[in-house]
Every structure is written in C-alpha cells, then in structure tokens.
Amino acid sequence: MAGALHRTAFLMRGAPQQEEEAEMSRRLQDLRNIGIIAHIDAGKTTVTERMLYCSGTTHRVGMVDKGTTETDFDEEEQQRGITIYSACVTFDWQNVHVNLIDTPGHVDFTAEVERCLRILDGGVVVFSAREGVEAQSETVWRQADKYKVPRIAFINKMDREGASFNGTLDEMRDRLSANPVVLQIPVGEGPPHVDNAFRGVIDLLEMKMLTFADQGEKVEKSEIPAELADDAELARQELLEELSKHSDELIELLLEEETSIPTKLLRDIIRDATLQQLIQPILCGSALDGIGIPPLLDAVAWYLPSPEDMPPVEGSSVRKKKEETESRKPDPKEPFCGLVFKVIPAKTADLSWIRVYSGQLKANTRVYNPGKDKKENIAQLWRMQASRREQVDAVETGDIVGIIGLRNSITGDTLCDSKDPILLESIEFPETVMSMAIEPETTAERKKLADTLDLMRRQDPTFRALENEDTGQTLISGMGELHLEVIRNRLLRDFNLNVKVHKPRVSYRETVQNAVEAEGSCHRNLGGQQLFAEMKIRMEPHQNSESGVMVTSRCSPEDLPGELLGVAIDELRARGEGGGILGGFPLMGLKATILSAKNNEYTNEIAVRIAAGEAFEAGLREAGPLLMEPVMKLDIMTPEEHLGDFVGDLQQRRAIINRTDNRGKNAVIEAQAPLAELFGYSSAMRSLSKGLAGCSMEPLEYAPAPPEVAKQFGL
Ligand SMILES: Nc1nc2c(ncn2[C@@H]2O[C@H](COP(=O)(O)OP(=O)(O)OP(=O)(O)O)[C@@H](O)[C@H]2O)c(=O)[nH]1
Numbered sequence: 001m002a003g004a005l006h007r008t009a010f011l012m013r014g015a016p017q018q019e020e021e022a023e024m025s026r027r028l029q030d031l032r033n034i035g036i037i038a039h040i041d042a043g044k045t046t047v048t049e050r051m052l053y054c055s056g057t058t059h060r061v062g063m064v065d066k067g068t069t070e071t072d073f074d075e076e077e078q079q080r081g082i083t084i085y086s087a088c089v090t091f092d093w094q095n096v097h098v099n100l101i102d103t104p105g106h107v108d109f110t111a112e113v114e115r116c117l118r119i120l121d122g123g124v125v126v127f128s129a130r131e132g133v134e135a136q137s138e139t140v141w142r143q144a145d146k147y148k149v150p151r152i153a154f155i156n157k158m159d160r161e162g163a164s165f166n167g168t169l170d171e172m173r174d175r176l177s178a179n180p181v182v183l184q185i186p187v188g189e190g191p192p193h194v195d196n197a198f199r200g201v202i203d204l205l206e207m208k209m210l211t212f213a214d215q216g217e218k219v220e221k222s223e224i225p226a227e228l229a230d231d232a233e234l235a236r237q238e239l240l241e242e243l244s245k246h247s248d249e250l251i252e253l254l255l256e257e258e259t260s261i262p263t264k265l266l267r268d269i270i271r272d273a274t275l276q277q278l279i280q281p282i283l284c285g286s287a288l289d290g291i292g293i294p295p296l297l298d299a300v301a302w303y304l305p306s307p308e309d310m311p312p313v314e315g316s317s318v319r320k321k322k323e324e325t326e327s328r329k330p331d332p333k334e335p336f337c338g339l340v341f342k343v344i345p346a347k348t349a350d351l352s353w354i355r356v357y358s359g360q361l362k363a364n365t366r367v368y369n370p371g372k373d374k375k376e377n378i379a380q381l382w383r384m385q386a387s388r389r390e391q392v393d394a395v396e397t398g399d400i401v402g403i404i405g406l407r408n409s410i411t412g413d414t415l416c417d418s419k420d421p422i423l424l425e426s427i428e429f430p431e432t433v434m435s436m437a438i439e440p441e442t443t444a445e446r447k448k449l450a451d452t453l454d455l456m457r458r459q460d461p462t463f464r465a466l467e468n469e470d471t472g473q474t475l476i477s478g479m480g481e482l483h484l485e486v487i488r489n490r491l492l493r494d495f496n497l498n499v500k501v502h503k504p505r506v507s508y509r510e511t512v513q514n515a516v517e518a519e520g521s522c523h524r525n526l527g528g529q530q531l532f533a534e535m536k537i538r539m540e541p542h543q544n545s546e547s548g549v550m551v552t553s554r555c556s557p558e559d560l561p562g563e564l565l566g567v568a569i570d571e572l573r574a575r576g577e578g579g580g581i582l583g584g585f586p587l588m589g590l591k592a593t594i595l596s597a598k599n600n601e602y603t604n605e606i607a608v609r610i611a612a613g614e615a616f617e618a619g620l621r622e623a624g625p626l627l628m629e630p631v632m633k634l635d636i637m638t639p640e641e642h643l644g645d646f647v648g649d650l651q652q653r654r655a656i657i658n659r660t661d662n663r664g665k666n667a668v669i670e671a672q673a674p675l676a677e678l679f680g681y682s683s684a685m686r687s688l689s690k691g692l693a694g695c696s697m698e699p700l701e702y703a704p705a706p707p708e709v710a711k712q713f714g715l
C-alpha cells in the first residue's frame with residue numbers, strides 16, 4: 001500500500017525516463033492477481049485468512065465458524081459460515097504484491113467465480129484431502145481451463161480423518177485430466193489422535209522437512225527423518241523426471257551424475273511449465289492448524305504469473321469500417337483499457353471494480369465505454385481490502401481497483417481511452433433455473449421495490465426480475481434455492497421491504513422449434529394522427545443466444561432509415577426480454593432478423609414499434625413455441641449398500657444415470673434430472689441413506705419439457 005503511494009510520488013517528480021520504465025516493469029513483475037477457487041467448504045476462506053496472517057497483514061487469525069474472517073464480512077456469510085460474495089484482499093509477501101480474490105464454492109454463486117477467473121492471472125485451487133476432487137472442484141477447474149488460468153493446487157485438511165494425499169492426486173489426474181507435479185509430500189496424514197498424524201511437509205526442492213510454529217507464521221526447517229528418507233528420495237526422482245520433460249538443461253545435468261542441481265533452475269522450470277499450463281505444482285497442509293501456508297505463499301510468488309507474463313488482451317475495434325482485432329500489451333505506456341467485473345451497488349454511488357489491462361487511469365478523468373457508446377467519469381479510485389478501502393490518485397496496468405463515478409457501465413463492460421477505443425470480450429453468465437414470485441403489499445412499496453430490484457440487478461448478473469403487469473407480481477429468478485433465499489433475506493431484512501414472497505419454483509423458459517418469416521404492420525389513425533409502417537422478420541432457433549433474443553438486421557436503409565432501424569431493433573430486444581406466449585416465461589435461444597420494411601411520410605417511432613411488436617408476436621406463434629425446463633447435473637456419494645435405492649429413486653425422477661463408480665466404501669453416481677423433480681431431494685436423500693449420503697447439484701442445460709409438464713400449464 002505504502003509502496004503504491006510512494007510510486008505515485010516518484011512518477012510525479014518526473015524521474016528520468018529509463019529509471020521510470022525500469023521501476024514500472026519491476027512493479028509489474030512483482031504483482032500477482034490471483035483467485036482462490038474450490039468446492040464448497042474446501043477451506044478457501046481459511047487459507048486466505050492464514051495468508052493474511054502469515055504475511056503480517058492481520059494480527060489475529062479469523063475463523064469461518066465464528067464469523068470473524070476478513071473476507072466473509074457480510075452478515076449472511078457470517079451466519080451461514082460460507083462465502084457468498086467474492087472479496088478482494090491485498091498483501092505483500094517477500095517482494096511481491098498480491099491482489100487475492102476469495103471466491104465462494106457453492107454452485108449457486110458460480111457467477112462470482114466466473115467473473116473473477118475472467119480477470120485474474122493465476123489461481124490457487126484448494127482441495128480437501130478427505131473429499132478429494134468434488135463436483136465443484138471439477139466445475140471451477142473447467143472454468144479456469146476456459147480462461148486459460150495457470151494454477152497451483154493446495155491439498156488442504158491433511159489433518160482430517162480419512163485424508164489422502166495420493167488419493168486426491170489420483171482423482172486430479174482421472175477426473176480433471178490434470179498434470180499435478182508434487183513439490184511437497186506430507187509428513188503423516190490425519191488428526192492428532194491417529195498414529196501417524198499430519199505434522200508437517202517435506203520440501204522436495206530443498207530436501208528439508210518443514211514444520212510450523214506461531215500459528216503457522218514461522219517455518220522451522222530440519223533434516224528429513226530417516227524413516228521418510230526413501231519416500232522423499234523417490235518423490236524427488238519423480239519430480240526431476242517430470243521437470244526434465246520441460247528442460248534440456250535439466251536432462252544434461254541429470255546425465256552428469258555427481259552434479260548437484262541448482263534449486264533456482266528447478267524453480268525456473270516449474271514456473272515456465274506452470275505458466276504454459278503444462279503442469280500444476282502441488283503443495284499440501286492444514287490451513288486450520290496453520291500448516292503449509294508460507295510455502296504456499298512462496299509458490300504464489302515463484303510460480304504464478306505477473307501481469308507482464310500475460311499475453312496482450314484482445315478485443316474488437318470500435319468506430320472502424322471493418323471489424324478488426326485490436327490488442328493491448330500489459331504496459332503502462334499503452335492506451336488505457338480495463339474491464340468492469342463487479343459492481344457493489346449503493347443508493348448514493350455504485351463502486352465498480354475494474355481490472356486494468358493496459359495504460360494508466362487517473363482520478364478525475366473521463367474514459368469511454370465503447371459497448372454503450374458513453375463517456376464515463378472516474379470520480380474516485382479506491383484500492384480494496386475486504387470491506388475497507390483506501391483512496392488513490394492513479395492506478396496502472398495490472399491493478400485491480402474500485403471506481404466511484406460510473407453511471408452506465410455494468411459487469412462485463414469495457415472502459416478505455418476514448419482516443420484509442422477497444423471492446424474487450426464481455427463475461428458470460430449462466431442461465432437462472434429457479435424463480436419465486438414477490439408482490440408489494442402496498443402501492444407505496446412498488447416504487448421502492450423497483451429501485452431495490454434495479455440495484456440488485458446491478459450487483460448480481462445472475463439475478464433476474466420480470467414484472468408481470470397483469471398479476472402485479474414480479475418474478476425473480478436465480479441460480480438455486482440458496483441464491484433465492486439470500487435474495488429474499490436481502491429484500492426483507494437488508495432493504496426492509498414490505499413484500500409478500502412466494503415459494504420458489506422451477507424457472508421454465510420458452511423458445512421456438514422452426515425458422516419462419518413473419519410480418520407485422522401498423523396502418524392506424526391514432527388520435528387524428530395517421531401512422532404507417534410494415535415489417536418482415538425472420539424468427540429462428542439460435543443455439544448461442546441463451547438468454548433473451550439476438551436481434552440483427554438485413555434491412556436496407558431505404559426501407560428503414562438508421563434512427564428508425566435502431567427503434568425497431570430496440571423494440572424486438574425489449575420483446576425478447578419480456579415473456580413468451582406459452583406461459584409468459586422468459587425467452588431463450590432465439591434469433592430475430594429484420595428482413596425488410598416499408599415506410600412513408602406517416603412512419604414514425606410509434607408506428608415502427610407497433611409493426612415490430614406485431615411481427616415478433618406472429619413470429620413466436622408461427623415458429624412452434626416450445627416449453628423448456630432446467631435439467632440439473634447431480635453428483636451423489638452414498639455408502640455402497642444404498643446404491644440400488646438411489647438408482648431406483650432417481651429413475652422415478654425422470655433421471656438419466658450417466659455413471660456409477662466406487663470411491664472407497666462409497667458409491668458415486670453421476671446423473672442428470674429435471675429440476676422440477678428435485679425439490680426436497682436433500683431430505684429424500686437423507687432418508688434413503690440414514691443421513692450418510694452427500695449430493696451436489698448444478699444446472700446442466702435447458703431441455704424441451706415433456707407433454708405431461710406442458711399440460712400443467714394447460715398447453
Ligand atoms: N480440520 C480442518 N478443517 C478446516 C481446514 N480448513 C478449513 N477447515 C474448516 O472447513 C470449514 C470450511 O472452511 P472455509 O474456509 O469456510 O471453506 P471455503 O472453501 O471458504 O467454503 P465456501 O466459501 O463456503 O465455499 C470450516 O469449518 C473450516 O474451519 C483444515 O485444514 N482442517
């Protein structure tokens with residue numbers, strides 16, 4: 001922090017250019033933007049808390065179970081003992097400055113992981129040594145693959161009964177197709193009362209045993225105990241063998257017997273291979289007992305990328321005749337660009353989090369949002385430390401910073417220098433699957449509710465609210481039961497709204513089956529004013545437009561001049577965001593193309609809207625409307641003797657069983673089933689297994705609902 005302020009002062013003094021450039025480059029090389037990702041309860045927040053403590057940033061160790069950690073500062077998180085919102089903390093470790101985001105593991109909050117991985121450079125994946133690779137470990141691993149995030153893994157909870165270091169590694173290879181490279185082996189496994197309890201780690205690079213004192217802050221190095229010498233030697237040989245695949249220099253050294261291998265060389269090879277995502281270095285420990293954290297911090301500094309190691313960001317050109325790819329190097333001298341990845345809304349002024357990819361950003365300046373074609377004010381810049389913040393004058397390439405002053409930008413929007421615009425790829429969020437109706441108890445409450453929903457929409461891209469004017473109800477959709485419960489609590493408790501909240505139910509969708517051409521027209525006399533417009537559109541299914549409707553135009557400017565074409569597109573989009581014609585459910589997977597239009601001197605905005613709306617409705621009707629239901633992916637772990645009961649029960653729930661397997665004394669079932677059949681599944685599962693089974697559920701896809709489901713809606 002002090003370093004950052006000092007740097008600003010240094011730059012303002014007008015230091016000689018070379019010195020300034022060297023300083024900038026050093027600063028970039030010494031920066032790490034990383035995220036902690038894992039299945040729920042693996043220990044992400046506990047690891048983060050220990051990192052803050054070991055780096056001297058905090059002076060006491062907070063506990064998840066007491067609601068006293070830095071990053072789980074929200075009341076709901078503290079009460080539930082889980083993370084709901086991603087939180088950013090910063091600290092220094094050796095000469096490296098780390099921006100770290102602790103993410104939630106619960107599947108309902110997967111959007112938080114998605115947005116963080118989109119803007120982070122590296123990841124620490126935490127596994128529980130007892131549970132191994134769990135359903136969400138797989139999901140976050142795939143998300144990290146998608147964004148090409150180099151990562152290291154920390155096998156946590158080595159102190160738990162049933163912890164298995166090698167078992168977790170095998171599962172990483174099998175289920176994640178990972179290439180784990182072991183840098184440490186555990187000394188013992190399991191809790192203090194077992195014979196060979198977990199008590200430290202052996203560092204295979206320095207060939208030393210490490211134990212930890214002073215709540216994990218102090219590392220004590222000692223010789224490897226004789227009984228572990230063979231295991232350690234074998235593990236080191238395996239490590240060298242793997243690393244030699246990535247370095248000819250190492251192969252040569254290994255061939256010259258007698259030569260000792262410099263640790264620095266090994267670290268360089270590990271770093272290169274990690275950055276290329278060929279390997280994932282593996283460390284282990286127990287975050288709760290403060291074992292293994294300083295070496296994990298070393299690994300973050302040594303093996304994860306700095307912003308300078310990242311390839312230039314790519315985006316599309318703006319305001320050019322032909323769309324071209326533009327790129328920006330991670331360099332403070334490049335034109336500024338950044339991506340808004342999170343918004344913390346407030347009634348007074350939202351705080352928007354942004355990752356700066358290139359250039360510099362100063363307070364009290366204006367930048368450009370190319371997606372919205374709007375100028376934005378950078379009124380204030382803030383560096384974040386969990387719930388606290390510190391104001392700064394300027395930030396640079398690589399920084400993650402909060403902005404106050406944006407009016408039009410939302411999550412996924414690009415901000416850039418208006419002289420050199422670039423539009424970066426936005427962030428994709430999953431479809432919501434569950435909804436609940438709410439209605440204000442009084443009309444006075446209606447406006448307050450609308451404002452609150454608007455605020456919550458800005459915060460959470462997986463939150464949807466659709467008002468139904470006929471019923472006076474608003475349908476709120478979210479990612480699952482827990483997500484809706486959190487939303488409900490926010491409305492009633494945090495915002496103190498007087499609204500009636502109905503039970504959650506499945507969030508159906510509507511789409512169309514066929515491609516059709518449809519027409520709409522407006523030949524009217526409205527209050528003495530003559531109106532005219534005609535429009536022909538094509539309506540068709542479209543795989544890539546998950547939510548709403550994708551709207552394009554092939555209409556010539558003579559048919560519909562620019563401004564009126566904009567109105568038509570806007571009307572079709574608005575219709576797409578409204579409900580379908582079967583049950584008023586949100587539309588998905590649709591594309592509408594304006595093919596042609598007619599206009600004359602009586603054509604105006606109202607006439608165009610009426611014609612476009614009519615064409616849209618006709619298109620929906622004629623293209624074969626289809627009801628879609630959400631299907632969930634299930635990962636169930638149950639004692640083997642209950643496998644048959646579970647399979648039988650699943651079959652009654654219209655499930656497809658994709659795989660059954662054994663894990664120790666447990667059976668694992670991977671299946672998919674419609675969400676409509678899964679309400680109350682947790683209690684059914686408890687009674688089938690006497691409370692011994694566990695299950696994780698996540699949205700898989702929307703699929704056509706069978707006739708018996710459609711019938712419930714009179715279809
Ligand atoms: N025995 C043991 N318990 C641990 C360890 N690390 C975390 N825990 C406990 O495991 C539980 C979950 O820890 P968290 O740190 O909240 O896990 P998380 O991954 O942040 O969970 P979510 O954010 O909800 O996904 C808490 O009760 C912790 O005290 C560990 O190394 N050993």
Ligand SMILES: [Mg+2]
Binds near residue numbers: 046082083104105
């Ligand atoms: Mg957490």
